[in-house]
Amino acid sequence: MTISTALDALSQLLGQRLSRSKPDLDQHAASESYYPPAPPDAVAYPDTTEEVARLLAICTEHGCPVTGWGAGTSLEGQAQAFSGGVVVDFRHMNKVLEINAEDMDVRVQPGCTREELNTELRTTGLFFPVDPGANATLGGMAMTRASGTTAVRYGTMRDNVLGCQVVLADGRVIRTGTRARKSSAGYDLTGLMVGSEGTLGLVTELTLRLHGQPEAVTAAVCAFPDMHGAVQAVIETIQMGVPMARIEFVDAAMARIFNAASGATMPEVPHLMVEFHGSDAGVREQAETFGQIVADHGASGFDWATRPEDRTKLWEMRHRAHWSTLAGAPGKRALVTDICVPISALARAVEDTAADIADSPVNGPILGHVGDGNFHAILLFDPDDPAELDAVKALSHRMAERALALGGTCTGEHGIGIGKRAYMQAEHGDGWQVMAALKAALDPHNILNPGKLVPQAG
Amino acid sequence: MTISTALDALSQLLGQRLSRSKPDLDQHAASESYYPPAPPDAVAYPDTTEEVARLLAICTEHGCPVTGWGAGTSLEGQAQAFSGGVVVDFRHMNKVLEINAEDMDVRVQPGCTREELNTELRTTGLFFPVDPGANATLGGMAMTRASGTTAVRYGTMRDNVLGCQVVLADGRVIRTGTRARKSSAGYDLTGLMVGSEGTLGLVTELTLRLHGQPEAVTAAVCAFPDMHGAVQAVIETIQMGVPMARIEFVDAAMARIFNAASGATMPEVPHLMVEFHGSDAGVREQAETFGQIVADHGASGFDWATRPEDRTKLWEMRHRAHWSTLAGAPGKRALVTDICVPISALARAVEDTAADIADSPVNGPILGHVGDGNFHAILLFDPDDPAELDAVKALSHRMAERALALGGTCTGEHGIGIGKRAYMQAEHGDGWQVMAALKAALDPHNILNPGKLVPQAG
Numbered sequence: 001m002t003i004s005t006a007l008d009a010l011s012q013l014l015g016q017r018l019s020r021s022k023p024d025l026d027q028h029a030a031s032e033s034y035y036p037p038a039p040p041d042a043v044a045y046p047d048t049t050e051e052v053a054r055l056l057a058i059c060t061e062h063g064c065p066v067t068g069w070g071a072g073t074s075l076e077g078q079a080q081a082f083s084g085g086v087v088v089d090f091r092h093m094n095k096v097l098e099i100n101a102e103d104m105d106v107r108v109q110p111g112c113t114r115e116e117l118n119t120e121l122r123t124t125g126l127f128f129p130v131d132p133g134a135n136a137t138l139g140g141m142a143m144t145r146a147s148g149t150t151a152v153r154y155g156t157m158r159d160n161v162l163g164c165q166v167v168l169a170d171g172r173v174i175r176t177g178t179r180a181r182k183s184s185a186g187y188d189l190t191g192l193m194v195g196s197e198g199t200l201g202l203v204t205e206l207t208l209r210l211h212g213q214p215e216a217v218t219a220a221v222c223a224f225p226d227m228h229g230a231v232q233a234v235i236e237t238i239q240m241g242v243p244m245a246r247i248e249f250v251d252a253a254m255a256r257i258f259n260a261a262s263g264a265t266m267p268e269v270p271h272l273m274v275e276f277h278g279s280d281a282g283v284r285e286q287a288e289t290f291g292q293i294v295a296d297h298g299a300s301g302f303d304w305a306t307r308p309e310d311r312t313k314l315w316e317m318r319h320r321a322h323w324s325t326l327a328g329a330p331g332k333r334a335l336v337t338d339i340c341v342p343i344s345a346l347a348r349a350v351e352d353t354a355a356d357i358a359d360s361p362v363n364g365p366i367l368g369h370v371g372d373g374n375f376h377a378i379l380l381f382d383p384d385d386p387a388e389l390d391a392v393k394a395l396s397h398r399m400a401e402r403a404l405a406l407g408g409t410c411t412g413e414h415g416i417g418i419g420k421r422a423y424m425q426a427e428h429g430d431g432w433q434v435m436a437a438l439k440a441a442l443d444p445h446n447i448l449n450p451g452k453l454v455p456q457a458g
Numbered sequence: 459m460t461i462s463t464a465l466d467a468l469s470q471l472l473g474q475r476l477s478r479s480k481p482d483l484d485q486h487a488a489s490e491s492y493y494p495p496a497p498p499d500a501v502a503y504p505d506t507t508e509e510v511a512r513l514l515a516i517c518t519e520h521g522c523p524v525t526g527w528g529a530g531t532s533l534e535g536q537a538q539a540f541s542g543g544v545v546v547d548f549r550h551m552n553k554v555l556e557i558n559a560e561d562m563d564v565r566v567q568p569g570c571t572r573e574e575l576n577t578e579l580r581t582t583g584l585f586f587p588v589d590p591g592a593n594a595t596l597g598g599m600a601m602t603r604a605s606g607t608t609a610v611r612y613g614t615m616r617d618n619v620l621g622c623q624v625v626l627a628d629g630r631v632i633r634t635g636t637r638a639r640k641s642s643a644g645y646d647l648t649g650l651m652v653g654s655e656g657t658l659g660l661v662t663e664l665t666l667r668l669h670g671q672p673e674a675v676t677a678a679v680c681a682f683p684d685m686h687g688a689v690q691a692v693i694e695t696i697q698m699g700v701p702m703a704r705i706e707f708v709d710a711a712m713a714r715i716f717n718a719a720s721g722a723t724m725p726e727v728p729h730l731m732v733e734f735h736g737s738d739a740g741v742r743e744q745a746e747t748f749g750q751i752v753a754d755h756g757a758s759g760f761d762w763a764t765r766p767e768d769r770t771k772l773w774e775m776r777h778r779a780h781w782s783t784l785a786g787a788p789g790k791r792a793l794v795t796d797i798c799v800p801i802s803a804l805a806r807a808v809e810d811t812a813a814d815i816a817d818s819p820v821n822g823p824i825l826g827h828v829g830d831g832n833f834h835a836i837l838l839f840d841p842d843d844p845a846e847l848d849a850v851k852a853l854s855h856r857m858a859e860r861a862l863a864l865g866g867t868c869t870g871e872h873g874i875g876i877g878k879r880a881y882m883q884a885e886h887g888d889g890w891q892v893m894a895a896l897k898a899a900l901d902p903h904n905i906l907n908p909g910k911l912v913p914q915a916g
Contacts, residue, residue: 102693102802125697145642156640158649159617174889180798181830182614183867184603184653185885186874186911187893191616191649195642212699235560239583241670241736243701278699281743289737340638344560372639409641416644427643431632434900435645441899442892453644 003085006064007042010086013054017045017092028087031072031079032134033419034335040067040081044088049165049173049204052088056202057171059086059447067449068198070140071113073132075336076417078144078197083450088202090139096120097205104210105162105179110139110203117208126210129154132413133319139203144415145195149318152371153245153277154211156413161194165205169443179207192438197415198449200442214245214277218287219311222299224270227251227354229297231347233272234370236293238343242286246275247371248318251354254325254365261324262317267301272370273318275311321367325378329363332380335392339403340374340412349406350375353399362391374412401426416453424455461543464522465500468544471512475503475550486545489530489537490592491877492793498525498539502546507623507631507662510546514660515629517544517905525907526656528598529571531590533794534875536602536655541908546660548597554578555663562668563620563637568597568661575666584668587612590871591777597661602873603653607776610696610829611703611735612669614871619652623663627901637665650896655873656907658900672703672735676745677769680757682728685709685812687755689805691730692828694751696801700744704733705829706776709812712783712823719782720775725759730828731776733769779825783836787821790838793850797861798832798870807864808833811857820849832870859884874911882913 010018019025020042029037046052059066065085072079081087090111098107101124108117115135117128130141132148140146142164147156154160163177166189176189193200224230227249234247250258250273255266272294276286291302305311317324326334341349350366357364357377368375379395381388400410400423410423424432436454439446468476477483478500487495504510517524523543530537539545548569556565559582566575573593575586588599590606598604600622605614612618621635624647634647651658682688685707692705708716708731713724730752734744749760763769775782784792799807808824815822815835826833837853839846858868858881868881882890894912897904 100800100802101697103800104697105800145640145646147640151640158640158646168888168892172888174887174892176886176889178865178867178885179800180832180861180866180870181801182603182605182609182616182798182832182870184796184869184871184873185867185878186653186882186890187658187896188603188616188646188649188653189886189889189892191646192896195644195646200645212697214699239559239562239670241672279743279747282740285737285739338642340640342558342561342563342637343639344558374638374640403638407636408638409636409643411642412638412640413642415642420643424644427636428634428647429632430626430630431634431647432644434626434632434647437899438645438650438896441895 002062003041003064006059006062007086009058009062010042010044010055013051013058014044014046019043028069028089029080031074031077033075033077033080034333035077035080035418038080038082040087041084042086044086045092046088047092049167052167052202052204053171053173055088056167056169060169060171060445063445064447065450066447068139068143068202070111070137071135073134073136074140074144074417075414076419078415078417078452082418090137093204099124101126103179105207106210107205107207108138109205111137113137114141121210125213127213128208129211130157130160133322138206138208142194142203142206143197145413147413149246149248149369151369152247153243158191158194160209161190161206162209163190163207164193164203166193166201166203168201169445169448177207195415197417197453199439199453200448216280216283217275217277217311218283219273219275219305219314220287221266221271221273221303221314222294223267223301224272225298227270227350228347230270230272231343231370233294233297233299235343237290238371240289242289244274244371245277246273248273249368249370249375251366253363254321254367257324257328257365258317260328261320264317273314322378325365325380329380331382333383335379335381335396337377337379337396337399338411338414339399339408340372341403341406341408343373345406345408346370346373349402352402353377356395356398360391360395362388364395372412373408418452421453460520461499461522464517464520465544467516467520468500468502468513471509471516472502472504477501486527486547487538489532489535491533491535491538492791493535493538493876496538496540498545499542500544502544503550504546505550507625510625510660510662511629511631513546514625514627518627518629518903521903522905523908524905526597526601526660528569528595529593531592531594532598532602532875533872534877536873536875536910540876548595551662557582559584561637563665564668565663565665566596567663569595571595572599579668583671585671586666587669588615588618591780596664596666600652600661600664601655603871605871607704607706607827609827610705611701616649616652618667619648619664620667621648621665622651622661624651624659624661626659627903627906635665653873655875655911657897657911658906674738674741675733675735675769676741677731677733677763677772678745679724679729679731679761679772680752681725681759682730683756685728685808686805688728688730689801689828691752691755691757693801695748696829698747700747702732702829703735704731706731707826707828707833709824711821712779712825715782715786715823716775718786719778722775731772780836783823783838787838789840791841793837793839793854795835795837795854795857796869796872797857797866798830799861799864799866801831803864803866804828804831807860810860811835814853814856818849818853820846822853830870831866876910879911
């Protein structure tokens with residue numbers, strides 16, 4: 001019952017596709033989180049669900065930890081094997097298996113990325129909307145319950161995974177959900193798996209909901225004198241039922257970084273970036289209504305982008321926020337925070353956070369998915385300066401506590417991993433113990449991503 | 459460790475609010491399902507979460523079964539105490555606790571009905587959209603993962619419960635979810651509770667998502683030569699992204715019943731009933747697009763209802779389908795089926811079902827939520843004629859098998875209870891055993907609605 005006997009059996013199963021080479025271990029040691037590298041003992045590259053099932057049966061038998069790996073873009077250490085054992089990299093299982101255009105769903109393997117899927121869908125008139133910025137794998141996005149800029153309109157992974165095939169710790173393979181749009185047939189196992197960060201099973205197939213490519217799209221950016229007006233404008237827009245497809249907030253610091261990185265000429269004040277999807281007339285009407293509302297809240301510098309290339313430029317700038325911020329601060333690393341609050345509390349949460357950062361020795365632009373009440377600060381620190389790391393950790397800690405005090409959550413979309421376990425008791429109370437009981441029921445030997453999400457055993 | 463010692467302790471706790479009177483037991487013996495009456499040993503009327511917690515701790519200690527009761531409108535026996543014990547009737551816990559208009563959410567007690575909630579919301583500009591027809595309690599609707607006519611636009615209870623307060627079998631009280639719109643903080647316990655039919659805990663509070671009352675509403679009914687054209691029209695409408703608020707199908711038999719019950723003059727052929735919500739211009743555009751699509755599929759007799767009273771009449775007729783069907787067949791009872799399939803398979807599922815009913819000795823109109831692929835046959839039988847009961851059960855059985863063969867589910871919105879347990883293994887495979895493991899983890903003494911949803915213990 002050791003990792004090494006497990007690896008011998010896995011070598012028999014996978015041959016060359018169980019790697020113990022240093023480059024492979026190093027490549028899977030660190031994700032985009034700020035945690036120190038943690039190389040696994042081996043990396044497995046399964047080709048089939050059957051191989052994953054046999055792999056998990058072996059690992060359960062030998063007590064060998066198993067951590068799933070998609071694109072390594074998770075931010076809370078979910079993909080890092082801090083307990084050693086085997087990392088299961090799904091890069092070989094990256095196919096689009098079946099597109100059902102009439103039913104607007106698709107069956108994919110977990111290693112397929114969202115960009116790869118949308119490329120395959122291009123000629124169907126359909127698209128997969130969940131967009132966390134990074135070109136993450138769909139399996140990874142399901143496991144962290146990812147969302148991003150379009151969640152305000154199209155929902156998160158919770159809303160867009162119709163079902164999955166899951167290999168349980170003991171090697172049993174189950175299918176959750178059906179291709180029907182809804183069901184009342186028992187516990188929502190799909191919903192339980194989505195967001196479980198590989199602690200309850202490894203997902204080997206996903207059935208995803210697709211959406212029609214909108215007939216018309218228009219995007220805009222506008223400047224606000226302060227955060228409060230921007231948030232109130234968003235609240236009113238939502239209450240009027242205007243279906244915004246994206247509605248993003250960036251603060252003055254972020255506008256400055258965009259200007260430096262992209263040659264944009266945004267005024268260095270808070271901005272909203274918005275996008276509407278619909279018919280030509282519908283989009284026009286939505287844009288007009290929105291224009292009136294934001295004008296009432298002091299917005300200026302309204303700039304509409306209806307040409308695809310202008311919209312692409314706008315959203316690329318937004319999507320590259322993380323990298324632009326790092327590029328503008330050579331030698332720094334980033335701790336990216338991720339809190340989500342009721343939207344009525346959003347202005348206060350952002351303003352208090354901005355003041356807190358201003359009072360600290362570090363920098364951190366703020367941006368977020370304002371329609372969901374979710375925002376991030378990209379807190380910059382010098383990895384060789386323990387005082388800066390302490391400062392960003394303290395800021396992040398106060399943000400999480402602020403979110404909980406305002407009735408929100410410590411993570412809107414990045415997940416728990418190891419980074420947010422400290423807030424689970426405060427956020428869930430005995431509910432966290434319930435999660436532990438569910439984990440123990442499905443993974444009694446605690447081989448699936450141990451040390452993540454649930455309380456430490458023992 | 460008997461039910462009777464539990465009831466002694468519960469009498470101490472609740473006084474007069476633990477009833478063992480025959481009228482009370484009889485009133486809680488039968489729900490709207492076709493199952494025979496099953497009176498509990500007692501009915502409890504708790505006033506507070508704390509009382510529910512003490513009640514459950516007592517029942518776990520004494521091994522006394524506990525079944526939750528809202529309005530008794532469930533159709534698969536969920537609210538019936540087939541194992542005896544205590545039925546917990548939530549009629550005293552029926553308050554709207556807190557309306558957050560800016561955040562578009564509301565906190566309610568489980569005994570509040572959807573109509574009571576919408577009455578309280580009337581002046582806020584907001585409404586709660588999930589509408590199963592019956593004036594069910596919101597707690598009951600959450601527990602069966604109810605949906606109904608508006609799910610195509612606003613989602614089911616899965617999508618509209620943001621969080622809940624749950625008392626576990628051992629009396630611990632947990633809160634699931636937060637008031638934030640989304641979260642990645644661990645397993646989705648809210649989603650696990652929604653649809654759990656009182657087998658994992660008793661819900662004592664719900665936080666629900668609200669929606670803005672639409673500026674404009676328009677509804678219409680139109681006739682089709684056959685089912686196939688109606689379904690294809692709906693598929694095209696969905697693919698074009700037209701946001702239908704309701705889209706209902708009724709067959710020729712149902713149209714005949716509507717005419718008899720409501721004095722309507724519908725042609726006795728298949729119909730679609732549709733409703734659009736939006737701005738004035740948006741609704742007009744949606745209606746025009748829809749009108750063109752259905753015309754391409756042979757629709758006729760298009761009749762738009764924009765006046766509220768005309769719309770009310772239309773939807774009352776639809777909502778009273780169940781009762782109108784029974785009223786038109788004195789002495790009969792109804793077994794209401796509830797399957798849901800991928801929409802591409804819907805025409806076939808309905809046509810095969812209609813042919814199957816036509817070949818049987820019983821009658822049964824068909825109607826359904828065509829945008830979700832979900833439909834019902836209201837199968838009529840004489841309760842004193844075992845051959846008719848056998849015939850409707852056989853029809854219902856073949857419908858469930860048909861749904862599974864087409865990639866669908868044995869229940870779109872009515873749930874499992876005792877009625878659909880027979881299909882759980884076929885629908886979920888080992889996933890059903892996973893449900894049993896989750897149930898055992900949270901309710902090891904199996905006191906919560908025993909005999910429902912999961913495999914029988916032992």
